[in-house]
Amino acid sequence: MNDIIRYSEIAPDEKLSVFGLVNHFQDCSNCQSQSLGVGVDELIKAGRGWLLSYWQIDIKRLPKFGESVTTGTWAYSFERFLGHRNFIMKDASGEVLACADSLWVYVDTASGKPARAEGRLVDAYPIEPKYEDMDYETRKINTASHYDECGGFYVTKYQLDTNYHVNNAWYIQIAQEYLPDDFVPAMIRVDYKMPAVYGDKIYPYIGWTDEGRIQIDLRDGLNKTYALVEFAEA
Structure with missing residues (x-):
């Protein structure tokens, strides 16, 4: 495109x-x-x-x-x-x-x-070679040892996709709100655990890893994760 x-x-x-x-x-x-x-x-x-x-x-x-x-x-x-x-x-x-x-x-x-x-x-999809010029991280995101709760908010209609779930991009957009103003992400990883839908309440939790990465764990009211979003600087 x-x-x-x-x-x-x-x-x-x-x-x-x-x-x-x-x-x-x-x-x-x-x-x-x-x-x-x-x-x-x-x-x-x-x-x-x-x-x-x-x-x-x-x-x-x-x-x-x-x-x-x-x-x-x-x-x-x-x-x-x-x-x-x-x-x-x-x-x-x-x-x-x-x-x-x-x-x-x-x-x-x-x-x-x-x-x-x-x-x-x-x-229908043609299979092409895996992109080589990228440093692939492991699939599993190791969680931070401690998280701080940052309030909560309800899912709105404009965040939904054709599956009536919160669109994938919105989890990243939401998580960015909790980054320091001077933090410039060079890598983002997201582990999607379960979909949030209209009316659900999402509770963000912020944590820092030993490597200096910031994680935003977006959870439901029962402490289950919707999506774990990790940001790393260059």
């Missing part, structure tokens, strides 16, 4: 917001699915869906307002009920601005349980 950075996507520093970056990645993957004939409508008809389980997003530079960018994505592996997908954003000169790795779970939307990733809705 070739695009320019719009004013509605930028942060106060006139650069693409992290929320905007994640939306570029998500839009690209959804447009690929749509172009292959296995988009949202086809999944709904089949009673299937792809739920994001894990992100690792590496940010080298966020583009400025009006800058031309190219965003790409591809699947590199399917196994049982899991799908692996890379993302990349480049500037007009071909410089890599950001890249990402992601893990998705193929589910039966009626039961909410994983379904084997096979058949037309999966076979």
Whole structure:
């Protein structure tokens, strides 16, 4: 996808917001699915869906307002009920601005349980090599030893996606609110545990790891995690 950075996507520093970056990645993957004939409508008809389980997003530079960018994505592996997908954003000169790795779970939307990733809705995706120029972290995010509670808020309608869950990007947007003003994330990891829906109350907890990373654990009222978001500086 070739695009320019719009004013509605930028942060106060006139650069693409992290929320905007994640939306570029998500839009690209959804447009690929749509172009292959296995988009949202086809999944709904089949009673299937792809739920994001894990992100690792590496940010080298966020583009400025009006800058031309190219965003790409591809699947590199399917196994049982899991799908692996890379993302990349480049500037007009071909410089890599950001890249990402992601893990998705193929589910039966009626039961909410994983379904084997096979058949037309999966076979439509061409498999391409895994992106090599990225330092992949382990899938498991080791939690901080201590967290401080930071209040709570209710899920609103505008945060929902076509599954009627809080959209993946919103968890990152919410978590960023609790970062220090001078903290500039160079890597973001998210472990999605369970979906939040309209009316749910989310309780953020903030913790620091021994490596100096900040974690925002977004929990429900029973202390179960919706999503664990980790930010690391360069």
